[in-house]
Amino acid sequence: MPSPAAKPLWIVPLTVATALFMENTDSTVIATALPSIASSLGEDPIALKLALTSYLVSLAIFIPVSGWMADRYGSRTVFRAALVVFMIGSLACAAANGLAWFVAARFLQGMGGAMMVPVGRLVVLRSVPKSQLVTALAYLTFPALVGPVLGPPLGGLITTWFDWRWIFFINLPIGCAGIVLASLYFEDIREPERPPLDIAGFFLLGTGLAALMLGLASMGRHLLPASVSWGCLAAGTVLLPIYFAHARRIAHPIVRLDLMNRPTFRVAILGGSLFRVGTGAIPFLLPLMLQVGFGLDALHSGLITFAAAAGAMFVKALAPKILRRLGFRSLMVWNAVLASAFLAVNGLYTAETPHWIMIALLFIGGCSRSVQFTCVNAIAYADLESREMSAATSLASVCQQLSLSLGVTLGALALEGTAGLHGRTRIEAGDFGPAFVAVAVLSALSVLAFRKLTPDAGAEISGRRMVAATPPALKPRAS
Numbered sequence: 001m002p003s004p005a006a007k008p009l010w011i012v013p014l015t016v017a018t019a020l021f022m023e024n025t026d027s028t029v030i031a032t033a034l035p036s037i038a039s040s041l042g043e044d045p046i047a048l049k050l051a052l053t054s055y056l057v058s059l060a061i062f063i064p065v066s067g068w069m070a071d072r073y074g075s076r077t078v079f080r081a082a083l084v085v086f087m088i089g090s091l092a093c094a095a096a097n098g099l100a101w102f103v104a105a106r107f108l109q110g111m112g113g114a115m116m117v118p119v120g121r122l123v124v125l126r127s128v129p130k131s132q133l134v135t136a137l138a139y140l141t142f143p144a145l146v147g148p149v150l151g152p153p154l155g156g157l158i159t160t161w162f163d164w165r166w167i168f169f170i171n172l173p174i175g176c177a178g179i180v181l182a183s184l185y186f187e188d189i190r191e192p193e194r195p196p197l198d199i200a201g202f203f204l205l206g207t208g209l210a211a212l213m214l215g216l217a218s219m220g221r222h223l224l225p226a227s228v229s230w231g232c233l234a235a236g237t238v239l240l241p242i243y244f245a246h247a248r249r250i251a252h253p254i255v256r257l258d259l260m261n262r263p264t265f266r267v268a269i270l271g272g273s274l275f276r277v278g279t280g281a282i283p284f285l286l287p288l289m290l291q292v293g294f295g296l297d298a299l300h301s302g303l304i305t306f307a308a309a310a311g312a313m314f315v316k317a318l319a320p321k322i323l324r325r326l327g328f329r330s331l332m333v334w335n336a337v338l339a340s341a342f343l344a345v346n347g348l349y350t351a352e353t354p355h356w357i358m359i360a361l362l363f364i365g366g367c368s369r370s371v372q373f374t375c376v377n378a379i380a381y382a383d384l385e386s387r388e389m390s391a392a393t394s395l396a397s398v399c400q401q402l403s404l405s406l407g408v409t410l411g412a413l414a415l416e417g418t419a420g421l422h423g424r425t426r427i428e429a430g431d432f433g434p435a436f437v438a439v440a441v442l443s444a445l446s447v448l449a450f451r452k453l454t455p456d457a458g459a460e461i462s463g464r465r466m467v468a469a470t471p472p473a474l475k476p477r478a479s
Contacts, residue, residue, distance in 0.1 A: 012185060014181075015178070016079075016120030018175075018181060019079070019116040020120075022083075022086065023116075025150060026168070028283060028309070029151045031151075031283035032287050032298055032305065033159040033164045034284075035291045035292055037102070041097070041098060043099050045288055045427075047099060049284065051102050053214075053405045054217075055106040055110040057110070058106070058111055059110045059114045060401045061110075061114070061210055064395075066114055066393075067391060067393060069119075076182055079115070079116055079182050080183065082113070085108070085115070087112075089105055089108035090109060091168065093105040093168045094168040114397075118393050121397075149309040151306070151309070152303070152304075152305040154170070155298065155302055160297050198250065198254040201246055201255070204239050204242055204243035208242075209402065211236040212240065215230065216409045218232070255395050256395060262383050262384065263383070264379050265392060267453055268379050268396070270449040271449030272373075272376035272396075272399070273402070273446075274443060274445050275336060277404075277439055278339075278340065278343045280405065280411075281436075282343070283408075284407075285435055285436060286346060294349075294350075304355055308369075311367040312366040312367065313370075314363075315367040316370055319374040319375075329450065333450045333451055336372060336447045337447060338368050339372055340440045340443040340444035344437050345361055351429060380396055411435050411439055414434055414439070418434045418435065
C-alpha cells in the first residue's frame with residue numbers, strides 16, 4: 001500500500017467518491033423509473049414514496065453506529081463490507097415482485113449506504129489538513145455528481161427500452177471498483193481508545209426515527225391502517241425525547257448532542273437540514289410531474305432532470321473560489337434565497353413550457369444548490385477537533401438523511417392535499433405547483449439559521465482570512 005506521504009491529495013477522496021457515485025446514481029435512476037416501477041408492481045406512484053423513505057430511514061438508523069464500527073473494526077474493513085451489503089441490496093431490489101419486497105430491499109441497501117459513505121467521508125476528514133478540506137471535499141463530491149448527471153437519462157433509457165430491473169445491476173461493477181481502490185489506498189484507521197457501544201441509545205434513537213418517519217410516510221394514501229400510522233407517530237414522539245434525556249446522562253451516547261453547542265456546527269445542522277428538505281423533494285416531485293403530470297416518457301423526463309445535476313457538477317470546481325471571495329456567511333445567506341427561488345420556479349412549468357427553458361432553469365438551480373451544500377458540508381467541521389470528527393459525521397449524516405426523507409414525505413403530502421382540496425384522488429399536473437412552493441418556503445427558512453454565523457466564521461477553511469492578511473503589492477516608486 002502506498003505510504004500516506006506518497007499518496008496525492010485526490011486519491012482518497014476519489015476512492016470514497018466511488019461509493020457516492022454508486023449511491024447517487026442508484027437514487028436518481030430510481031427516481032426517474034418510479035412511475036414504471038409502480039406500474040410494474042401494480043401500485044400508485046405516490047405509494048413508492050415508501051421505497052424512497054425506507055432507504056433514507058435505514059441510513060438514519062445505522063449511520064450513528066458507522067463511526068463506532070470504523071473505530072472498532074477499521075475504516076477500510078467497514079467500507080468494503082458496506083459496499084458488499086449495498087450490492088446485495090441492489091440484487092434484492094432487482095428481484096422484487098411487490099411493494100413490501102421492494103421497500104425491504106431498499107432498507108437493506110440503506111444499511112450498506114449508512115456505512116460506506118459516512119465512513120469514507122470520515123477517512124477524508126482524518127487524512128486531510130483543514131487548510132485543504134474544501135479542495136478535498138470538492139475532489140470527493142465532483143465525481144459523485146456524475147452519478148446524478150448520468151442517472152436520469154440512463155434510468156430513462158433502461159426503463160423505456162429495456163426493463164427497470166436492469167438499473168440495479170449498474171451498482172455491481174462500481175461497487176467492485178470501490179472495493180479494489182479501498183484495498184489499495186485506504187489506511188485501516190482505528191481509534192486506540194474506543195468507548196463502549198451505546199446499545200440502549202441505538203435502540204431508542206433507531207426505533208424512534210424509524211417509527212416517526214414510517215408514520216409520516218404512510219399518511220395520506222392509506223398505505224397502512226390509520227391506527228398503525230398514528231401508533232408509529234406516537235411511538236416516535238415518545239422514544240426520541242427519551243433518547244435525548246438518555247444522551248445527556250451517559251458519557252458516550254450513540255449520537256453526541258453536545259456538539260450542537262458549537263456555533264458553526266449548530267448552524268450547519270439546523271440551516272442545512274431546512275435547506276435539504278426542498279432538495280429531498282426534487283427527485284420525487286420532478287420526475288412525477290414530467291411523467292404523470294405532463295405525459296412524458298421516462299427517457300425524455302431523464303433528459304430534462306439531469307440538468308440540475310449537470311449544474312451542480314459544473315460549479316463544484318468554482319465553489320472554493322467563490323467561498324474564498326465572499327466568505328461563508330454572506331454566501332450562504334443570499335444563496336439560500338436564490339436556490340429556494342429556483343426550487344419554487346419548478347412549480348410554474350406546464351406541459352407547454354419549452355424544454356430548453358426547463359433545462360436552463362434546472363441547470364442554474366443546480367449550480368446554486370451545489371454551492372450551498374459545499375458551504376454547509378465545510379462549515380460544519382470548521383471548529384471541531386480531529387477526535388470529534390467521527391461523532392460529528394454521524395450526527396450530521398443522520399440529520400441530512402432525515403431532512404431528505406422529510407422532503408419526500410412533505411412533497412407527497414402536499415400533492416395529496418392539493419388533489420384532495422379539489423375532490424380528486426388522482427394526481428394532476430396542477431397539483432405540483434403548491435407542492436414545490438411548500439418545500440421551497442421551508443428551504444428559504446434556512447436563512448434564519450445562516451444569518452447567525454459571524455462574518456469571519458470558517459475563515460481558516462474558506463481561506464478568506466489568509467487572503468485578507470496578504471499585504472498589498474508595493475506600488476512602484478516614481479522614477
